[in-house]
Amino acid sequence: MMALDNDTDHGPGVSLLTGLDMSHITLCPAIAFGKIVGGRYKLHILCVLHRGPLRFGEIGRSLVKGGLGKPITPRILSRELKDMTELGLLHRQEFLVVPKKVEYSLAPRGRALLPILSEIVRWGATGAHEDILEIRKTGHWPR
Amino acid sequence: MMALDNDTDHGPGVSLLTGLDMSHITLCPAIAFGKIVGGRYKLHILCVLHRGPLRFGEIGRSLVKGGLGKPITPRILSRELKDMTELGLLHRQEFLVVPKKVEYSLAPRGRALLPILSEIVRWGATGAHEDILEIRKTGHWPR
DNA sequence: CTGCATCCTTTGGGATACTG
DNA sequence: CAGTATCCCAAAGGATGCAG
Numbered sequence: 001m002m003a004l005d006n007d008t009d010h011g012p013g014v015s016l017l018t019g020l021d022m023s024h025i026t027l028c029p030a031i032a033f034g035k036i037v038g039g040r041y042k043l044h045i046l047c048v049l050h051r052g053p054l055r056f057g058e059i060g061r062s063l064v065k066g067g068l069g070k071p072i073t074p075r076i077l078s079r080e081l082k083d084m085t086e087l088g089l090l091h092r093q094e095f096l097v098v099p100k101k102v103e104y105s106l107a108p109r110g111r112a113l114l115p116i117l118s119e120i121v122r123w124g125a126t127g128a129h130e131d132i133l134e135i136r137k138t139g140h141w142p143r
Numbered sequence: 144m145m146a147l148d149n150d151t152d153h154g155p156g157v158s159l160l161t162g163l164d165m166s167h168i169t170l171c172p173a174i175a176f177g178k179i180v181g182g183r184y185k186l187h188i189l190c191v192l193h194r195g196p197l198r199f200g201e202i203g204r205s206l207v208k209g210g211l212g213k214p215i216t217p218r219i220l221s222r223e224l225k226d227m228t229e230l231g232l233l234h235r236q237e238f239l240v241v242p243k244k245v246e247y248s249l250a251p252r253g254r255a256l257l258p259i260l261s262e263i264v265r266w267g268a269t270g271a272h273e274d275i276l277e278i279r280k281t282g283h284w285p286r
Numbered sequence: 287c288t289g290c291a292t293c294c295t296t297t298g299g300g301a302t303a304c305t306g
Numbered sequence: 307c308a309g310t311a312t313c314c315c316a317a318a319g320g321a322t323g324c325a326g
Contacts, residue, residue, distance in 0.1 A: 016194055017261045020268040027278055028209035029267025030186040030260065036275055038181065039318075043173040051159055056288055066171030073320055078289050087275050099287045100326080112271050117173065118160045119262045124172025125163040128255050132179055132230050135170055182298075199308050216300055221309055242307045243306080 036087060037113065041072060041080050043120075046089070046106065046113055053093070053105040056081070084110070179230060180256065184215060184223050189232070189253055190260055196236070196248040199224070227253070 013023030037043050041063060048054060048062040056077070064071045081104060084090045089110035095101040106114075123129070156166030180186050184206060191197060191205040199220070207214045224247060227233045232253035238244040249257075266272070 015264050015268070017190075017257065018264045018268070020265065022264070022268060025267060025270065025273065027211070027273055027276070028187060028190070029263050029272050030190045031183075031210050032267065032272035032276055033263050034181075034183060034186060036272065038177075040174075040177060043177055044171055047160075047171070047173045067174050068170070070320090073322090074289060075291090075321090076319060079318095082289095089275075094288095100289090102288065109271065109275060112266060112269070114160065116259065116262045116266060119259045120172050120176050121158050121161045121165070122163065123255060123259060124168060124175065125158070125161070125165060126255070127168065128252065129172050129175035129179065130168065130170055132232075132252060133170070133175055213300090216302090217309060218301090218311085219299060222298095237308095243309085245308060 033116075036089075039080065039083075041076070042084060043117070045080060045084065046110055047117055049090070049104060049106050049110070050114055050117070053103040056102050056104070059104065089113070176259075179232075182223065184219070185227060186260070186263075188223060188227065189249065189256055192233070192247060192249050192253070193257055193260065196246040199245055199247070202247065232256070 013021060015022045037046065044063055044066060045059060048059060048066075054062070059081070060072055060074070060077050063077075081090065081092070085092050085104075087109070088107055091105050091107045093103045093105070095103070129135075156164060158165045180189065187206055187209060188202060191202060191209075197205070202224070203215055203217070203220050206220075224233065224235070228235050228247075230252070231250055234248050234250045236246045236248070238246070272278075
């Protein structure tokens with residue numbers, strides 16, 4: 001019996017959060033979610049890819065703008081993309097041209113995560129995350 | 144300009160995922176989400192607390208059941224709860240009795256995350272996470 | 287341009303023992 | 307019961323340089 005949001009050992013296996021029957025599931029989705037899109041960049045990569053395919057370098061530059069300034073190194077980006085491709089979240093298309101060109105896009109398993117992303121954006125639109133992390137919004141840096 | 148799901152530098156600042164205006168937000172919610180509930184247990188803790196307050200030990204035991212078998216050590220659980228309490232996600236109430244009793248419950252900032260949790264559970268109810276992680280559902284371990 | 291190889295630092299998580 | 311103190315190990319992330 002899983003302990004998702006129902007920690008009795010003999011209940012009907014219905015999630016109290018959603019009303020859905022979870023009796024056929026063995027692993028808590030919250031734990032799995034972290035294992036699948038954990039790490040510092042995976043969620044953000046899904047985010048920037050939802051509009052359409054992007055190239056390796058474009059993804060890297062996108063992460064700088066929405067993140068906290070520091071650029072991702074190619075080694076890390078490469079590993080994140082490979083992980084996600086192997087899990088079936090992304091599709092990788094290589095074009096046989098010079099210079100090399102590779103496009104990454106959302107695979108069905110990645111697209112299935114978009115409703116979660118939407119909910120995260122809705123939460124962020126209220127400013128909740130900036131309150132929690134105490135991001136200053138003064139419009140310019142002090143000093 | 145943030146690169147959430149709109150990576151032009153001069154757009155209207157509207158999220159293409161939700162249609163919401165994000166021009167007043169500087170940090171990508173996806174990045175912030177990871178910073179706030181990253182780590183192996185925080186999301187799961189929100190999950191088990193959504194029904195009501197639980198004690199330190201009860202939370203620990205809940206994590207074992209929905210996770211992958213291994214119990215969380217008191218040191219880690221203590222740190223996770225302290226982190227989340229300091230960020231305002233949880234409320235901690237200490238009862239002056241012997242033996243000691245402490246209850247943790249969701250604070251408003253933690254409750255604001257529940258819609259995201261619900262969406263994760265919905266996603267999990269389809270079995271998507273077990274497909275991705277290749278969890279066997281044969282009902283018994285092979286051999 | 288895309289990515290791998292090396293090396294290094296930081297962080298997260300676990301084992302064990304102990305205290306108010 | 308609810309933690310804290312030490313010590314340790316593994317994994318994640320970063321810097322730099324090089325290659326197809």
